[in-house]
Amino acid sequence: MSAPPQAPPEATPSEDLGAPIEADIENNVETDSAYAASLHTFSTSISSSVFNYKYENGRRYHAFRDGEYPLPNDEKEQDRLDLLHHIFKLMLHGSLYIAPIPPNPQRILDFGTGTGIWALDIADSHPGATVIGTDLSPIQPSWVPPNCRFIVDDVEDEWVYSDFDFVHGRGMAGSIKNWDVLYSRVLENLKPGGYLEMQEYETWIRSDDDVGLEGCPCIRRWQEKVDEASRRFGKRMNVAAEQKENLVAAGFEDVTEVVQKLPIGTWPKDPRQKEIGRYELVQMVDAVEPFTLAIFTRTLGWSNEEAQALMAGVRNELKDRRNHLYALVHFVYGRKPGKTDVD
Incomplete structure (x- = not known):
């Protein structure tokens, strides 16, 4: 008889979003020193055609389905994605997900896998599962656990893989043209009782004591x-x-949403929030350029010089500890109707 699915012990309830994060006013100096540990970068050996990368404004972009994704895929961006993975794990107290998936899933899909770090982690923690990671860029490692493999693919195309117990997507904002079609496709390729979990952060910075961001023009x-x-x-x-x-x-x-505040910088008083905010500041300072350069110059017609000037101002305001900034992260999961056959 199938055991009922259990939520991972590390899963956390939604925070009280009405309560401001308490600022550490004793250390309210003007700026944080941006630091980051050396993070390894990856390469892989798939078909040589996908390595015909495009270079633009000093950054490298994917070749497969050129132009479909506006963020770069170079080593600097890979480091940022790995740092973001660490931040999400800190937010979830070490967990990779919050969905109450069965303890022994057989097939797991991670679309938009990026460097593949989430897929590698879940392959290690679920050695009995087959884990597939897909992405437009072949930037995943070539040495992987035997139960994990990566495919260069566009998740918005017809899928050539199916029958998953768990599907995961993270940081897909800006990558998807039609979310309704994507979720219909996920539902179609999940087993009955299988789960989809999305982990998305808002690209909208907030402050409880400066709601209109008047101090951050x-x-x-x-x-x-x-x-x-x-x-x-x-x-x-x-x-x-x-x-x-x-x-x-x-x-x-059974669609469930957990929303958490993600502080930007070391301004929070709470030690855990301060640690998360320290990493998130590094991530955000590094994220400004990839979220700006290609899409501003290609779509808005900005020059590189105009974009660089605005980005410099954004970074300065991010690093100013007097600006108590944060973003909201949404963890959302849902179950496909039907009864699972996974124990």
Whole structure:
């Protein structure tokens, strides 16, 4: 008889979003020193055609389905993605997901896998499962656990893989043209009782004591332009808050959303929030350029010089500890109707 699915012990409830994060006013100096540990980078050996990378404004972009994804795939971006993985694990107290999947899933898909770090971690923690990671860029490692493999593929195309117990997507904002079609496709390729989990952060910076971001004019203008540019591009970035509704509309059951505040910088008083914020500041400072350069120059017609000037102002405001900034991260999961056959 199938055992009922159990939530991972590390899963955390939604934080009280009405309560501001308490600032550490004793250390309210002007700026954080941006630091980052050396993070390894990856390469892989797939078909040589996908390595005909495009170079633009000093950054490297994917070759497969050229132009479909506006962020770079170079080593600097890979380091940022690995750091973001660490941040999400800190937010979830070491867990990789919050969905109550059965303890022994047989097949797991990670679409938009990036460097493959999430897929590698879940392959290690579930050695009995077959784990597949897909991405437009072949930037995953060639040495992987025997139960993990990577495919260069566009998740918005017809799938050549199916029958999954668990499907995971993270940081897909700005990558998807039609979320309804994507979720219908996920539902179609999940086993009955299987789960989809999406982990998305809002590309909209907030502050409880400066709601209009009057003290951060560069950040305010930047995120307004990111939103405008991504809309014109046809793949909106600020879609995290819509994912619960999208899963319900697609036909998923037991749809659950957990929303957490992600501080930017070491301004919080709470030691755990301060640690998370320290990493997130590094991540955000590094994220400004990839979220700006290609989409501003290609879509809005900005020059590289105009974009660089705005980015410099954004970074300065991010590093100012007097700006108590944070973003919201949405963890959303839903179950395909039917009874699972996984113990």
